Amino acid sequence: MGKKENYTHVLLKPEMARMRALSKAIGYDNEDLHRFRIGIQNTWSETAAGHTHLKQVTEAVRAGIWQAGGTPIEFGGYGGCPIALGMNGHRYDTPSRDIMAMDVETCSELHSFDGLVLISSCDKNVPAHLLAAARMNIPTVIVLGGPMGSGRFRFRNVDMSDLDPFSWACETDPASVNYDSVEEMTECLCPGPGACALMGTANTMQCISEALGMSLPGNATTVAGSGSLLRLAKQAGRAIVRLIDEDVKPSDIITPEAMENAIRILHAIGGGTNAVVHLLALSHELGMLDRVNLQLIEKLGMDTPCITPIKPSGPYHLEDLGEAGGIQGVMKRLGEKIHPSPVTVNGKTVGGNIEEARIRNEEIIRPLENPVFSEGLYVLHGNLADSAVVRPTVIAKSMHQVTGPARVFESMESCLDAIRLHKINPGDIIVLRYEGPKGGPGLTDVFKIMGYLVSLNLHESCAVISDGKVSGFAKGPFICQVTPEAAEGGTIALVHEGDAICIDLPARSLELLVSDAELAERRRTWKPNPPRVTKGLLTLYAKSALPATMGAGLPLNLDTAE
Template structure:
């Protein structure tokens, strides 16, 4: 058959190109087969990517066995965990668009016939999915898998974020330095994406729910042999997709995005998935308004049937053994678009019928549609005079008694000053911590207020205070929080008008984020407001701060 790569490898007109390929070891036989790229974000800095070199070897085996030729290349991948709480976090969300652009360049410059996307962490997964939707060629996403849980601490298995909670405990003298030091050694025992249901694992689950990964691929732990077998099966599957001319845009559709949103709500996934699924949808010209309406509407009829850390003591290994995403999708199948095609070449319905579970079902982790953990939405879209263009929160990670909270604002113009105030004991019961100028443009890069929430937890304030921001949160955060407030403060949104002492109400059942001031007072304050100078004027962040769209529109770079 005629492949895309044939357009630049046919004789004699393209013999120059053939000689370029041959100079790095390709043979005539190789160049007569479909050329399959492996976009591999392996590196030695990110736990979720440390095993991807080994996984890639098994993908290569599968591609060769199925009759394809492999062309592997590297993709950047930065660690959210390492970047937390300092200037490095400005770069994390903007890296998502770089990753999508990088893959686009490599695929189009070399006319690859298909692509296997290897990644695991927060911005790498959505960046790869954005590229797949944009390129409209056969593509499969394969994650490296989550890490195993650590030593038991504070009632559950530890994970890497436990260190931040423990710092608050250390500062408030709930634990000593010896226990704190031991935890550092034992909270992250293996490689893999973090052991909780944060953005990394949420987005891997979203890829599977979209039909862009093989069934069960999201949650097999990084150190399990099944992860390597998935690599080989993925290699075989991408060749079949190429031969059948099944491109990613036939798999990522509005209907499959609805499926992903259903799974997101049913599992109480990360709030960041709202940002990232909207960015993937934008590649298909699905509007932000359409996606926001979908989050809002689908959340009303999707109960939470899975409960995983940070919403419970159970981690990703437990979630996998309980049946993972296939089990969740089976339980909510009446809510799904089951005719959607997937990377197996089969429909969602056929995949769910064929899937074989290896472990007994655990109702403590995954319940049923008739007996959910909560009938309330796992994620919620809020609106009000503080968030005219929406904000996002996660009821699944918020104690029920905190679903309605009114308090007095304590205003901070960056993450660092808020964290300092929390650790020195300045935040008191009843406060609403307001962290602004951390949105896509103002941050720039929409940093996660991860440490601030962890410090509140460690200081015993998680159920006594709230935190709102135009920045984001980690999927592991709990407490009472609202993020993605749009328009952001740097764009002159109402958040810029808030002052210390103002009363703010978060009302999740009513979908409300309200500043207790009149419209006239808010307008008067904003008339006196002056746009702050950009924090970065050079390099990529200088570009991103000028071109990033609103969080309500996925924070994508728009020219």
């Protein structure tokens, strides 16, 4: 880090007259061209509720940049909340993260920005912006669109998770559904823009961005559409000019210590399992996997209790967490578990920001000795998986230790069909395979499987094991991100219908109760399934995607491209 000497930019070189002329055609004058050129990715679109308010947020960022003496240059993007849930199109969900990161990379390289402000809310946009910031390594602030406020239905606070069991039942048990009531709920569950009001992947990643120091303190829990968010956005516009002037880059902020802080926060807030893949992708991007890896996530989880009862791990919403003290309050509660020295985008250290935090509700940000759950996310091991991830806070205690018969499915669609036709029985253990990074291809989010089970009240008697991933909305015993995946010949590919499987969460164990000799014979005769796709973007993932333990993206550096 070091203060920049002047505001000279490549555009001011004599030989850049052509580009100065084109910039003046847009409306920039000579004064503007002598300032820092700051790219703003405004991911406003009508594709996602989490992004429909970002025009106004972007205008506030622009105002802050102008106030601080920079020149804002806006470019577009889109919100990645998929309509294609449970359909083939949902296999584009994880790849969209990498596409969005490449979009920022490409535009930034083409237009030689001095710095970036990246504005986003939803599941893949926020991790995409973290990846892009790390890859470009020019001064960057991530402005988070914030959570949606909770809705009101028949005199109580509600969110999308309150609708889901009835919505899924329209497909699994239509006779049980009061369609008028379902339609009434659709009118009021989502009162406005923002990331859905519970601790799904979107809000988990917003919290992680703030914990990393890449977003301003308080941003992750400031409700979308509020004046408070616009004020934060304006502050972010001013902050990026200071970061450029002082040459503070993402590599100065996202240090191994900052990554450890983010992992602590993931466990402490009971965050969704998808965040594990995104953190590992970020670590891979930064060249930190030797230190910040799944083993570290597992280790820190054993030493970090979940202390915030935010849905689906409790009754509260993100707006409640914000009022209680937000992510800075959670970090303050974690005390010595948090590294205080990393710098953040507001110019203060993590420790400096935490000093100003206030904890206003002991039930929402609990003392460490009174947690929601004694540990964070679990990583399981055994002969069925070198590693697999599970979220214990959303699993009934009766399902923490179970043994049952395998019900094997080769695709998300065939599994959904079986549940829809009531072919799954209490006690069954669903094994859903060929949905990993290469097998999906793209690491499919198979959340709808859990939704179907909840709609039939099977989520407290059936478990799901998959090499795919599962949304932060899900409740029930889902074990995901199994490695090695089926397409790579992992043991999950060798499971037969009816095999006994033992799940033991306290022991972190996932065992297929089949002899080593039998497994060796099955492995000898195993053949991978033919590719699910033969054209388009997903063929890249089918051919070369990295495993979930490395972030499940494409190998975009020479170390992993070979």
